[in-house]
Amino acid sequence: MSTAIRKRPAEGQEPRVHGGKKPRYAFGSISDYKKLEVLGEGTYGEVFKARDRRTGKKVAVKWVRGNGAGGHGPPDIRVITREAGCLAACRGHESIIEILDVATDAKTGDVFLVMELVADGRTLRESLWRPVSEKGTRVMMEQLLDAARKIHGAGVIHRDFKPENVMVGFFGGLKVGDFGSAMRAKPAGVPYEECCVGTLIYTSPEQLEGNRYYGQAVDMWALGCIMAEMLTGGTLFVAETEEELLAETRSLLRGSWIWSSWRSFRKPGVRS
Incomplete structure (x- = not known):
């Protein structure tokens, strides 16, 4: 199975044939994929484990909800190409989920993203039910920061870093996934269409203030929130609305914010 993300030809252009078999x-x-079990579902659609009938390899398949009855049918092709393109741009990094193919259902028009299956199948959220040691936090954050370096170096902004979007494999290896909110980073001075995307409590101050001229630094803010969770076992913020979160964020930046999880955290040699 080819790992290339294949493109449609321009209007009036003849299809390019790869290897004499089928258009690229x-x-x-x-x-080509046999569905085995559902791994998760949400407003985006569904993720299920499948087996490639041609190779026997197990993969993760993301069904992207379409515009027809029951969520079936072709989805917004811009959403599909954006997510697949961002994943493809970040291909080849050990801490980022690998995209393998984009598949369709000829009968319904449904579109699927085929990706590597992380063996253990747990999310980082499931590992944060209690504080992580300082050493463990350092090991995990090194992986996440290296993944962010690859993502940003590829000209991509993820915009939804959170524990639920990080898979934990055997021996603690992390894999960043769910590029549904990702897109190509815009040049400085060019605004994004929306301010707040992703998950509220990981949203950066500039986004909360309605600034559409943000950059890849919003990912670093989210990673900082994740690191705080690792060290304390609780989320950095508890707000339920953008207004509440902005108030909590401003208090934190002024040095006057003490969230409940921090009260039980003490780092040797550092005054809390």
Whole structure:
């Protein structure tokens, strides 16, 4: 199975044939994958474990909800190409989920992203039910920061870093996934269409203030929030609205914010 993200030809352009078999732009067929079990679902659609009928390899398949009845049918192609393109741009990094193919259902028009399956299948959220040691936090944050370096170096902004979007494999290896909110980073001075995307409590101050001229630094803010969770076992912020979160964030930046989880955290040699 080819790992290339295939493109459609320009209007009036003849399809390019790869290896004399099929056009390079043609998507794969979901019939090549046998569905095994559902791994998760949400407003975006569904993620399930599947087996590639041709190779026997197990993969993770993300069904992207479409615009038809029951969520079936072709979704917004811009959303699909954006997510697949961002994943493809970040291919080859050990701490980022690998995209393998984009497949379609010829009968319903449904579109699927085929990705590598993380063996253990747990999310980082499931590992943060209690504080992580300083050493463990350092090991995990090194992986996440290295993944962010790859993502940003590829000209991509993730915009939804959170524990639920990080998979934990055997021996503690982390994999950043869910690029549904990701997009190509815009040049300085060019605004984004929306301010707040992703999950509220990981949203940066500039986004909360309605600034659409943010940059890749919003990912670093979210990673800082994740690091705080690792060290304390609780979320940095507890707000339920943008207004509440902005107030908590401003208090933190002024040095006057003490969130409940921090009361039990003491780092040797550092005054709390």
